[in-house]
Amino acid sequence: MLFVFLQIGLYLGVLLLLVKPLGLYMARIYGGEHTFMTPVMEPIERLVYRASGIKQSDEMDWKIYAVAVLLFNMAGLLLLFIIQRIQGFLPLNPQALPAVAPDLAFNTAISFATNTNWQSYNGETTMSYLTQMMGMTVQNFLSAATGMAVLIALIRGFTRHTINTIGNFWVDMTRSVLYVLLPLSLVLSIVLVSQGVVQTFDGAQTVSLLQKTQDINGQTISEQAVAVGPAASQIAIKQLGTNGGGFFNVNSAHPLENPTPFSNFLEMLAILLIPAALCYTFGRMVGDTRQGWAILAAMTLIFVAVLIVSVWAEQRGNPVLASLYIDQSPGNLQPGGNMEGKELRLGIADSALWATATTAASNGSVNAMLDSFTPLGGLTAMWLMQLGEVVYGGVGSGLYGMLAFVIIAVFVAGLMIGRTPEYLGKKIEAFEMKMASIMVLVPVLVVLLGTAIAVIIPEGKQAVFYNPGPHGFSEILYAFSSAGNNNGSAFAGLATNTLFYNIMLGFVMLIGRYWVIIPALAIAGSLARKKIIPVSSGTLPTHTMLFITWLITVIIIVGALSFFPALSLGPLVEHLMAK
Amino acid sequence: MxxxxxxxxxxxxxxxxxxxxxxxxxxxxxxxxxxxxxxxxxxxANGSLIAENGKRFGSELIGQPFSDPKYFWGRLSATTPYPYNASASSGSNYGPLNPELDEEVRARIKVLKTVDPDNMKPIPVDLVTHSASGLDPHISIAAATYQVHRVAFVRGLSEEIVNALVTRYTEGRQFGFLGEPRVNVLKLNLALDQLPGQTGSSKM
CATH class of the missing domain: 1.20.5 (Single alpha-helices involved in coiled-coils or other helix-helix interfaces)
Structure with a gap:
């Protein structure tokens, strides 16, 4: 158990130590200040602007900003769809994979453009190297940069006053790619290769088996074809950009995607790094770093509480197997616990920590099979998504989602103490409250409605052929929670590569992404127009422990009330059955 | 506008x-x-392939299927159409209460008991469960130790020699604290076959 605490402590320690330097760096990048990367990246940045016809000084109001976001994302989505459909005619396809089926290509294009990275496909048997690189890796960068840009626009809503404009999307997005995501990805991918992550354009490597085996038809198999590919470059950005779509089918459980405990540590760190650091960026940009730390504290407190439950549930093991003559107790000779669907090198602690980080952030990559988690372990993962992906959350999207909760918390507190609600010197009025409510409630709505439709119609129910009982319901609820909140992880036993799920989840991902982005930008536009009111004795301080507790309460009340009935039909009843 | x-x-x-x-x-x-x-x-970058004289014996990061009692066995693999298919990684995705999980664990226990009837120790859980990838190259030290008696007996070796090999192919926690201590099954089995008097060829 010592090593469990040591690894978790080290993880949180390193994460929190990196928040300030990276957060400060990003604040300077978005402020257009000179940094150590400027000499390297500025020429490339200028090249991008010149080639695309972008004028740095062009300022946008919130509507044009939103139009730019939507057009850019739509174009990326279309390009990824087309690449998948014609990959059979394109180079870098050593396994000679045919075109991806239209409904699957539709689902995957949306999935990557919305930063969800839900995987209905099997990476190594469906997508060519070119599709992975020019399609998916690109969207990994661009969807992440989109989220960061929207956040920066929202922050400008607080910092600017009596003005219509909130920045230039093209500049914010390009800087996110060139100064933040690209350098970090370059470094991370090389370190990952040093640990054994593959990076090659060769096709599958054939090796001989030491002991021959048989396939299900009784054919003798004497060789193993080891799938490889340009994986490291994609895995680095998939972790850093809270994307989560793996190069291989089993994502970061695959030994060539996540070979060692150190690669695992770095990949986990990359999940929360940017979302956590953006809190500091926020505090810095609004001129009061305490505001950023307060939000980070609220996120971290929820994270740690949920993490403890997850580790405890998984280390306890599977009660059903307890009656058999097997040893599930942890120690220095074995990880013990619920090892079904987990990798030995990662054991329980690293698997539960990853599951918590990947669902707290809207990353969605996995290093263990969440479908095989204990009922309570699976519940924690599902619930973190259902909170709206605001505990760190996606890059950019996590913090703008969290700021919606802050607005609601400030508004409700204002009503309770009978004062005009204000946050960071801006009056929070009916319009902001309406938009924040849309941001919080639309994902809840599509998750619950989607689940309801899927459990009623036959096409929805047919996908549950694997795990009977309440676990089957959990699988469907998990799928919609993941899609509606743009997470992308799955209870993978659900057979979702069907027309119904590909289309349905595709639309759920679109609504869950853009019906949060558009109101967030609307808030930015509305706030930017307002005057800044000086702090007075009547101002509710928003950096205190009291406010942090209040914010957590609001998040949990919304999350708990919205999903408690659904959760009791799935993981909760399953937990009780396991006794 | x-x-x-x-x-x-x-x-x-x-x-x-x-x-x-x-x-x-x-x-x-x-x-x-x-x-x-x-x-x-x-x-x-090319898959950490173990090669000698132009022959490739596998990847040190990718497990292989073993069912012969003279070899150490790895984790259960849920890949199709055969176990440890390195072109189609997959977990079992069994929910914790899935009756099929219970059946497969029981079946695995039975096989382990059949090839090693005198072994009365409880079986380490990683030896009866599916890995996440279906390609896990490792087992726990406990799972390797559990199999030492069987492997030594079938090969006519002393347990000391086999234990020494297990120790040699045990990787500790990385940097002393990251991850889990583990034994690389393929490397251990390759080393067993290279012992004097041991043959590399195997029956099914």
Whole structure:
């Protein structure tokens, strides 16, 4: 158990130590200040602007900003769809994979453009190297940069006053790619290769088996074809950009995607790094770093509480197997616990920590099979998504989602103490409250409605052929929670590569992404127009422990009330059955 | 609306910007990573393949299926159409209460008991459960120790020799504290076959 605490402590320690330097760096990048990367990246940045016809000084109001976001994302989505459909005619396809089926290509294009990275496909048997690189890796960068840009626009809503404009999307997005995501990805991918992550354009490597085996038809198999590919470059950005779509089918459980405990540590760190650091960026940009730390504290407190439950549930093991003559107790000779669907090198602690980080952030990559988690372990993962992906959350999207909760918390507190609600010197009025409510409630709505439709119609129910009982319901609820909140992880036993799920989840991902982005930008536009009111004795301080507790309460009340009935039909009843 | 802010103007930028950034992040970036990887970490970048005299014995990161009592066995693999199919990674995705999980664990226990009837120790859980990838190259030290008696007996070796090999192919926690201590099953079995008097060929 010592090593469990040591690894978790080290993880949180390193994460929190990196928040300030990276957060400060990003604040300077978005402020257009000179940094150590400027000499390297500025020429490339200028090249991008010149080639695309972008004028740095062009300022946008919130509507044009939103139009730019939507057009850019739509174009990326279309390009990824087309690449998948014609990959059979394109180079870098050593396994000679045919075109991806239209409904699957539709689902995957949306999935990557919305930063969800839900995987209905099997990476190594469906997508060519070119599709992975020019399609998916690109969207990994661009969807992440989109989220960061929207956040920066929202922050400008607080910092600017009596003005219509909130920045230039093209500049914010390009800087996110060139100064933040690209350098970090370059470094991370090389370190990952040093640990054994593959990076090659060769096709599958054939090796001989030491002991021959048989396939299900009784054919003798004497060789193993080891799938490889340009994986490291994609895995680095998939972790850093809270994307989560793996190069291989089993994502970061695959030994060539996540070979060692150190690669695992770095990949986990990359999940929360940017979302956590953006809190500091926020505090810095609004001129009061305490505001950023307060939000980070609220996120971290929820994270740690949920993490403890997850580790405890998984280390306890599977009660059903307890009656058999097997040893599930942890120690220095074995990880013990619920090892079904987990990798030995990662054991329980690293698997539960990853599951918590990947669902707290809207990353969605996995290093263990969440479908095989204990009922309570699976519940924690599902619930973190259902909170709206605001505990760190996606890059950019996590913090703008969290700021919606802050607005609601400030508004409700204002009503309770009978004062005009204000946050960071801006009056929070009916319009902001309406938009924040849309941001919080639309994902809840599509998750619950989607689940309801899927459990009623036959096409929805047919996908549950694997795990009977309440676990089957959990699988469907998990799928919609993941899609509606743009997470992308799955209870993978659900057979979702069907027309119904590909289309349905595709639309759920679109609504869950853009019906949060558009109101967030609307808030930015509305706030930017307002005057800044000086702090007075009547101002509710928003950096205190009291406010942090209040914010957590609001998040949990919304999350708990919205999903408690659904959760009791799935993981909760399953937990009780396991006794 | 001025021309600068028109939708058409933004669309033109969107398309051009997408092309430029696709070049940078989708072609130049993976090529740079591949270039560095192939020069600096050639072995790792190509799959960590164990090769000798031009023959490839496997990847040290990818497990292989073992069912012969003279070999150490790895984790259960749920890949199709055969176990440890390294072209189609997959977990079992059994929910914790799935009756099939219970059946498969019981079946595995039965097989382990049949090939090693005198072993009365409880079976380490990783030896009766599916890995997440279906390609897990490792088992726990406990799972290896559990099998020492059987492997030594079938091969006519002393348990000390087999234990010494297990120790040799045990990897500790990385840097002393990361991950889990583990035994590489393929490397251990390759080493067993290379002991004097042991043969590399195997029956099914």
């Amino acid at each position: 001025s021309d600068k802010s028109s939708i058409l103007h933004q669309l033109r930028i969107a398309l051009k910007c997408l092309v430029v950034l696709t070049l940078i992040t989708g072609i130049i970036y993976p090529l740079i990573v591949t270039g560095i990887a192939q020069i600096v970490f050639k072995y790792q």
